[in-house]
Amino acid sequence: MGRKDSLVSGDLTDTHYYILLALMKPKHGYAIMQTIADLTEERVNLGPGSVYTMTQKLLHAGYIELWKEAEQRKVYIITETGIDVFQQEVRRREQMVHHGKEALQQKGVPLPWPNENT
């Protein structure tokens, strides 16, 4: 139930976030799994049961839609609503990172990436 609430409140979990960004281009379930695993170097590694459950939820929330059906595979793509939500989420996460960096600087602790000038 917790996940459903997070979809309603607008905050996306890390997995929702990655599924939505993978669906900027149309993909079927297994391609979503592969894209996310490649992008995160296997750090976010989703099983097919998890991907299926989550695409159903995102579909239900109207964040993604069926693009076409080919050889028994359903291909999904992000919707306008999905893009809006994702945009807000990127902003929210950017702010979180910004706050984190500020806090580290004030404490005089080097940033996680000391070579980077921000």
Next chain:
Amino acid sequence: MAKRKYMMSSGLAFSENKDMKKLEQQAGKGWHLEQFGFMGYKLKHGQPASMQYELDYRVRPDSDYFQLYQDAGWQHVCSEEETTHIFRAPPETKPLYTKQQDKQDVYQQQKQQFGRWALVSLVFFLILVTVLWILSSLFPSSSWFSIIDTVATMLALIPLIFTALPYFGYLFKVRQLQQKQEA
């Protein structure tokens, strides 16, 4: 003709993992799951193979569901009541659920389903007992009636037991996963 044998289930609501482990051991000996049997599984003899088994609950899934699992390396073996599905895969294959929350949601749905059935069975049982009680007070000394009374009560108990026990089984599983998540 290939040899076949039967393996009993200890009840999926309680011993899903134990059953899957047993199926994996059997596969190692060449006995491969073929389909569900009465309160258990039918196994078929073949080449010994190292396999992992997983079970998933999903009500009448579309072909996309089976295709996705297949793409990820999980071969669909058999289904029961279009809801309980068993898959097998080579040992190194990524598990079906990498997020514990999703597995918990699956059990949560099973729990609710069995909870509804158990409630219906309970109401039915209570109505029956009440009717029998009224009838027995109308025919106080009839011996044939007391036999019918006993038999009917026993019969009505069966659906109640077979819905209430799984309900508590899934309830326990959900609790277990919740605790694991909090820990």
